[in-house]
Amino acid sequence: MAPSVALAHDYLTQRGGAERVALELTRAFPGAPMYTSLYVPEATFPGFADVDVRPSWLNQVRPLRQRHRLALPFYAPAVGSLRPREDVLFVSSSGWAHLVPTEGRKIVYCHNPPRWLYQSDEYLAGHRLARAGLEATLWPRLRRLDRRSAAEADVYLANSHNVARRIRQRYRREVHAVIHPPVSADLLAASPSDVGLPRAVREAEPFVLVVSRLLPYKNVEFVLAAAEATPERTFVVVGDGPLRELMVRRAPANVRWLRSVTDAQLAWLYAAAGCLLAASFEDLGLTPPEAASFGTPTLALRAGGYLETVVEGASGWFFDALDVREMQAGLRELDRLALPADDVRRHAEPFAPATFRTAVTDLLAAVV
Template sequence: MKNVALIHEWLTTYAGSERVVEQMLLQYPESDLYAVANILSDKDREFLRGKEPTTSFIQKLPFLKKFLRHYLPLMPMAVEQWDLSAYDVILSSNHAVAKGVICGPDQLHVSYVHTPIRYAWEFQAQYLRESKLTWGVRSVVTRMILHYMRMWDNVSSTRVDAFVANSQFIANRIQKCYGRTAEVIYPPVDVDAFAPNYNKEDYYIAASRLVPYKRVDLIVEAFRLMPDRKLLVVGDGPMFKTLKANCPDNVELLGYLPHEKMLRLMQGAKAFVFAAEEDFGITSVEAQACATPVIAYGRGGSLETVVEGVTGCFFEEQVPESVAAAVDAFEQQQSQFDLQATRKHAEGFRPERFRAELAEFIDSEWRKFVQHRRRRPKRSITSSVPDPLNCPVVKSPDLVNFAGVSSK
């Protein structure tokens, strides 16, 4: 395996998928990085370690920081314009369009999928509802765009030689959307940045971007039903003002906090409460690294990151009453949770494990790819094709037309 091109959607912040890219760059330091657009701040771009990504024409479009997501319909065409012919291996980090790059038959394309485009597939109805696009002209236009994105997303999946999913939950979605199997390699979690603390205080914590699908509002409403229990909410986002305006006395919204302050709160919490149906859920693993058990919605990636009865417990419905019942059950069984086992479980998601598993998978796929490429196709000559040099001459007394009548 020689040259590697690393493709990522867009570079706007240092979050979950960017942490995956960071580890990919560490594993393949000589690779070249491509992204549709790059608007990272100087602080956030440190994980690139001086590598300057190649961008697309979208980088030059007006008001990029404000309207980047609005340029989504142009992104399939944007990723198809890169000339990647100089690379042996294409490694795409995909949650929208990165896997759609065009490769040749002598290039191996491995795509690490964080998720198929969630708002174009089964979350379309939720996306339209939360964006207030359920009716009207804008709704029709948006539905047409999402229809086009679904078709392109499915077609572009055929350009990938091997899929890797960040959880079995996402592997199942890949099978459903693309009809393809995927290897599961869990994403890296910097557990060393979340030291354990086995002395817990009397409060619960939720930490997340305050956007609708994270369902922090659900957690707040659950604690409204439990006025004797305290909840701290760390995070900022478009829902902050709405939640702040109707926040019960036992819930405190702290907004964005630096890592050090958030870490201390995570370490001291009795449990971390998580209500979203996540693809994987890095924050819940970070909580477990702090030796903090997790109370999570029993769907999605949480089922793969939380060990029920050991490192946390689940609730079955996304309603306040179900969350409150899970907190009550946790209170009654709190002594049964093994905090040291919780920390040890989180250590299984270390970045070193991710890099080793990814490199092993790509090396294996490359060996199979090269072996298949070197096979020479067997040519066969069938007896039904005559040799014109040895074809016998057949003499006929007369010529007959198709009606059987002599031409004489």
């Protein structure tokens, strides 16, 4: 008899790459319940409506559902109260979900060791007093709990070689395998459509696209500086986050802002863009394979996970520093290369949803 499987994810309160991976896991293991701390259906991908999502008691606290970062002190007891009874718990985690207790086997797919514990200057930027207080009180206990949970997992997976190195550094354990996450099946299946997008975006020729949450480590402020120095190009920024209001106020006139888009709109944006500009310090960075799926190359910072998702001269180009002139030179080089769309698409094939599903189901069969 096949083992019963449960899934777990940190929280379902946003539309990010980790949530797309969690959704693909529900398709790899159809019928498996999804345990999580918080679930806000209107804030995350609609595909979760077809999943048996089982949130913790924290989900009853309405203010925390709306501002999930305020729930930091409560996540550990909340996920600790979850009680999956299935034979195998398959976890998608960047910090909280791997704390979910289980009597069965536990497989952890790690997006990154938690930023809120080990890179809190990025996660809590602008909240110095809060960070200082948490560093002195809660963080030491949570680091011990985090490392113990990582050690207790039966199998630890990484989404990239970059993250595998961080796992060795933080947890002193080797990963069982590196499995790259997939480009979303929903995004690939969407019919590109500009319906509902502002006219200023629909008529831009061809624009530089940025798809990013607006957080300090995403480095969108450097993109805005490049936009200001390159007024002949239009920059379209898709994303939301704590820095949005400040960035919109400071942005030059050639930047267009989109807070949230549908998969059909995002597919159109990827297909219509001249290139994707990716300037953040990413654990993996799934937006370049997403753009490549639509034949659009990426100009990326030569750092972190982009080294695994961009092939220089084939699916994009790199710039070496967060410097306006470096970005401008990279944009000119992409113009010169004029990479054929079909060639760019081929570099998205290793990130196909079917490849990911086969990898995780084969792994579960091998270890259970």
